[in-house]
Amino acid sequence: MSQFLQFLFSGITVGATYALAALGFTLIYNASNVINFAQGEFIMLGGMLAFFFMQSGVPLPLAILLAIAIPAVVGMLLEKLAIEPARDADVVTLIIITIGASLVIRGLIQIWLGKGAHTYPAFSGSEPFLIGGATLLPQSLWVLGITALVVVALWYFFSRTLAGKAILATSCNPLAAQLVGINTQWVLLISFALSAALGAIGGVLLTPITLTSYDVGIMLGLKGFVAAVVGGLGSGLGAVVGGLLVGIIEAMAAGYISSAYKDAIPFVLILFILFFMPRGIFGAKITERV
Amino acid sequence: MSMLRRHAPLLVLAVVLLLLPLVLPNNYYYDIAIRMAINAIIVLGLNLLIGFAGQISLGHAGFIGIGAYASAILPTHFGWHPIVAMVAGAAIASAIAAIVARPIFRLKGHYLAMATLGLGIIIAIVIKNEAAYTGGPDGMPVPALGLMGFEISGEKQWYWVLAVTLLFSFWASKNLIDSPFGRALRALHGSEVAAQVMGVDIVRYKVAIFVLSAFFASLMGSITAHYIGFVTPNIADFFHSIELVTMVVIGGMASIYGSLIGAVLLTALPQALSTFEGWETVVFGTILMFCMIFMPKGLVPTLAARFGHKERGDS
Numbered sequence: 001m002s003q004f005l006q007f008l009f010s011g012i013t014v015g016a017t018y019a020l021a022a023l024g025f026t027l028i029y030n031a032s033n034v035i036n037f038a039q040g041e042f043i044m045l046g047g048m049l050a051f052f053f054m055q056s057g058v059p060l061p062l063a064i065l066l067a068i069a070i071p072a073v074v075g076m077l078l079e080k081l082a083i084e085p086a087r088d089a090d091v092v093t094l095i096i097i098t099i100g101a102s103l104v105i106r107g108l109i110q111i112w113l114g115k116g117a118h119t120y121p122a123f124s125g126s127e128p129f130l131i132g133g134a135t136l137l138p139q140s141l142w143v144l145g146i147t148a149l150v151v152v153a154l155w156y157f158f159s160r161t162l163a164g165k166a167i168l169a170t171s172c173n174p175l176a177a178q179l180v181g182i183n184t185q186w187v188l189l190i191s192f193a194l195s196a197a198l199g200a201i202g203g204v205l206l207t208p209i210t211l212t213s214y215d216v217g218i219m220l221g222l223k224g225f226v227a228a229v230v231g232g233l234g235s236g237l238g239a240v241v242g243g244l245l246v247g248i249i250e251a252m253a254a255g256y257i258s259s260a261y262k263d264a265i266p267f268v269l270i271l272f273i274l275f276f277m278p279r280g281i282f283g284a285k286i287t288e289r290v
Numbered sequence: 291m292s293m294l295r296r297h298a299p300l301l302v303l304a305v306v307l308l309l310l311p312l313v314l315p316n317n318y319y320y321d322i323a324i325r326m327a328i329n330a331i332i333v334l335g336l337n338l339l340i341g342f343a344g345q346i347s348l349g350h351a352g353f354i355g356i357g358a359y360a361s362a363i364l365p366t367h368f369g370w371h372p373i374v375a376m377v378a379g380a381a382i383a384s385a386i387a388a389i390v391a392r393p394i395f396r397l398k399g400h401y402l403a404m405a406t407l408g409l410g411i412i413i414a415i416v417i418k419n420e421a422a423y424t425g426g427p428d429g430m431p432v433p434a435l436g437l438m439g440f441e442i443s444g445e446k447q448w449y450w451v452l453a454v455t456l457l458f459s460f461w462a463s464k465n466l467i468d469s470p471f472g473r474a475l476r477a478l479h480g481s482e483v484a485a486q487v488m489g490v491d492i493v494r495y496k497v498a499i500f501v502l503s504a505f506f507a508s509l510m511g512s513i514t515a516h517y518i519g520f521v522t523p524n525i526a527d528f529f530h531s532i533e534l535v536t537m538v539v540i541g542g543m544a545s546i547y548g549s550l551i552g553a554v555l556l557t558a559l560p561q562a563l564s565t566f567e568g569w570e571t572v573v574f575g576t577i578l579m580f581c582m583i584f585m586p587k588g589l590v591p592t593l594a595a596r597f598g599h600k601e602r603g604d605s
Contacts, residue, residue, distance in 0.1 A: 035400050082579050089586035092346055095403065096539050097582045099532055103575030111568055218528070222407070229404050264415040267408035274405050275393040 002133025015247020021224025040221015046203025075196025349410020355526025
């Protein structure tokens with residue numbers, strides 16, 4: 001039982017990061033139909049920048065703020081410089097543009113901060129709590145608490161504010177949204193900034209537990225994508241549930257079956273889900289018009 | 291005359307391949323030419339899937355890995371003849387492709403990308419983890435490829451083997467595209483519903499082209515393994531898949547000449563970039579983005595449109 005709890009705790013912690021990344025994928029997908037393969041790099045940026053600022057003596061809150069704000073700006077630049085000029089291109093073309101962007105981001109960080117793995121102290125000590133025989137790190141509580149806060153804030157933003165509703169309207173029908181006076185270019189820009197910030201938050205929170213280096217973005221990003229698809233691409237609730245589910249299943253399988261195959265598990269899961277539930281768990285049933 | 295016109299591109303390619311050794315100064319350049327040919331053959335097959343049938347695969351390196359490791363493992367651990375091992379690898383890759391293809395091809399766009407990506411990553415992880423057979427992350431040596439007492443060795447011999455294989459693949463792809471099968475593929479890329487209404491069994495065609503491209507990817511994986519004499523799990527990883535898709539898209543989707551150009555350029559690029567010391571990834575990524583932003587249809591179709599030629603088989 002204590003073992004089960006232990007796996008559950010670590011699964012939920014990592015799963016929360018996947019959920020944030022999945023929300024990022026979902027946001028951009030809804031606003032622009034683009035799958036942003038650079039999403040994982042924002043997670044990496046968050047962790048690496050937080051490390052850099054803390055190492056340079058910037059106080060913790062400011063370091064965190066910068067480590068989230070800078071990736072958001074990078075996200076906007078990505079949209080403005082690379083996605084917008086290629087608006088009408090094929091799905092594959094857009095995927096390759098975002099992959100190019102992720103190579104550039106990763107390459108620059110590698111040149112700037114080196115190839116080593118980095119970490120920084122947890123936000124409030126590392127004395128673990130004992131719950132039912134399992135240990136829970138205080139940092140895990142930070143991860144879960146902030147993720148929950150972000151999810152509530154996003155829900156409020158999208159259902160209660162005009163700006164959020166403008167984004168929703170654009171994702172439903174860009175042309176109609178434009179006709180009622182929504183600045184759809186602005187919506188795209190905000191979506192990229194928000195989703196980059198979400199990824200960065202995940203990276204900042206998770207790094208004290210798992211370390212970070214210039215190349216962690218790929219796997220984290222791909223698993224975030226798996227989480228988004230598991231939940232049903234385009235569904236916010238699906239992204240959160242999908243993220244937690246992928247994290248928990250991964251941790252359980254790593255613990256009970258084989259830790260060597262830990263990284264393969266989300267992908268086995270996604271194949272099964274796509275075979276039997278082609279639109280994910282929360283994906284909308286749609287009839288395609290011809 | 292029309293015979294000549296029809297086969298002119300094939301002749302041009304043959305002449306280029308024949309004359310190339312005259313200007314290749316040393317084995318280093320032979321090596322690059324060989325790698326270009328290997329990539330070109332894989333990309334020809336992948337372009338049939340992506341460009342002509344309109345289906346994305348982000349996991350093709352997985353099939354290459356299967357071929358490469360079949361050629362490494364079966365002769366080393368089980369004493370199989372390399373040729374038998376190569377065929378077995380291709381058969382395994384085709385079988386995996388066929389089994390997963392049916393459920394996968396009910397999916398579209400991003401879901402399809404996700405499923406193929408997942409498949410490729412799983413294959414790569416299995417190769418990395420089964421160290422008892424595969425040597426794990428360090429890789430393993432591959433025995434030489436011999437046939438009836440004759441062993442292919444040295445860059446020059448390999449060059450001719452691949453030149454002939456490339457010519458054959460080029461000819462086969464061209465024929466395939468002009469066949470009823472190719473027309474069906476292009477039809478389902480244009481509009482699946484319209485193709486279905488016209489009596490094209492779309493799932494069967496998609497499965498067929500996926501299996502075919504997996505088969506060729508696996509064969510070329512075997513060839514690569516024998517040529518280099520060593521395999522590492524990198525051959526099956528996500529980056530290799532992306533590299534191949536990039537060759538298809540940069541050269542030009544649904545363009546046979548594009549496949550050749552894309553493979554040649556992107557094989558040469560890393561060599562050219564090695565002078566940038568540490569900045570290779572950044573420069574490579576930047577070039578990718580620029581190409582895709584300014585030539586979203588790829589080099590060959592963009593240039594062809596500019597100079598007023600429309601490639602045959604272009605839709």
